[in-house]
Amino acid sequence: MNTTVVAQLQRQFQDYIVSLYQQGFLDNQFSELRKLQDEGTPDFVSEVVFLFFDDCSKLINTMSTSLEQPDNVDFKQLDSGVHQLKGSSSSVGAKRVKNVCISFKECCDVQNREGCLRCLQQVDYEYKMLKTKLQELFNLEQQILQAGGTIPQVDIS
């Protein structure tokens, strides 16, 4: 094991994950998920977040359909979709996605179709952005493991 390479990668990982918290992509719940991962379940976090991204994709599609017809928006179904998305984003620590959902819900409550369309666009953007960022993070994890190192515990406080 090349300890210099491992140390560099670990440093890179640490800086990257801290930046994700600082930029508001992730919140404390993501750290809570990381606590649940161990040698026996090394893919737990990535499995959960990818399930979340699948969820996002499906819900966004459904909500998009609900918003299609200007005269016939099913706000009840929309609200249900936003509620689910807010819930799962909260459970994985996807802070920006969750925050958009809060605004989205407000638009649903007052039946503001334009507002909902904007929020939908934003939620789509945010989850895809997060997906790219986390793929990079998991990539770094893999590089560390392949180089024979261990994933650092990062204290975000």
Add this chain to the structure above:
Amino acid sequence: MSKDGGVSCLRRSEMIGIGIGELESPPLDSDQVHVLAVDDSLVDRIVIERLLRITSCKVTAVDSGWRALEFLGLDDKKAAVEFDRLKVDLIITDYCMPGMTGYELLKKIKESTSFKEVPVVIMSSENVITRIDRCLEEGAEDFLLKPVKLADVKRLKNYLTKDVKVAADGNKRKLTTPPPPPPPPLSSTSSMESSDSTVESLLSMVVDDDSLTLSPESIASPVDSPLRRREMKSPGLD
């Protein structure tokens, strides 16, 4: 997504048919707690299941109140084949679910003869006092705010290791304890409601899992649970 056998959303008859039901029935480890988790969100089910497994619980996770009733043999269908061998120590359910809410599920459980003594915990993403009160009045043991954390789940184990618990309204309720008498709790969390001897035994427990970070909440009184806040205001529970 059950490639690791994690999420079990099988019908109970199927579970018994393929032998899973067999694994759930006695003889069980007397210190292994079996939790029934109910949540319509797949992401939340995976997380709660992992949280429970990491605290050494056995978990059955289902996606609706109806499935939960079916699992418990409380549905309207034919009487449960082996329900008298079914050991459920705790039921944890989401509040907002399509079809049957967690509150409705709670009521049905408390109305049943077989499971009314089983502690039921409600989870919700919304901190609505009237909702919390309604659930507690209906007999819920606790109310967890989502997103659920490890410290929340560790605290739940306290409900399962005491013979008698003083509820928030002062009435004593006997909890189900598995025979033979359970060993000391694995969690190092201290409970606000314990008697002195229980607190002493809890405080003398060594944290069993070095790899888990103890959050401050798990040592001091957790402050983010609405129930805890209520109990802290009530006199005489220290």
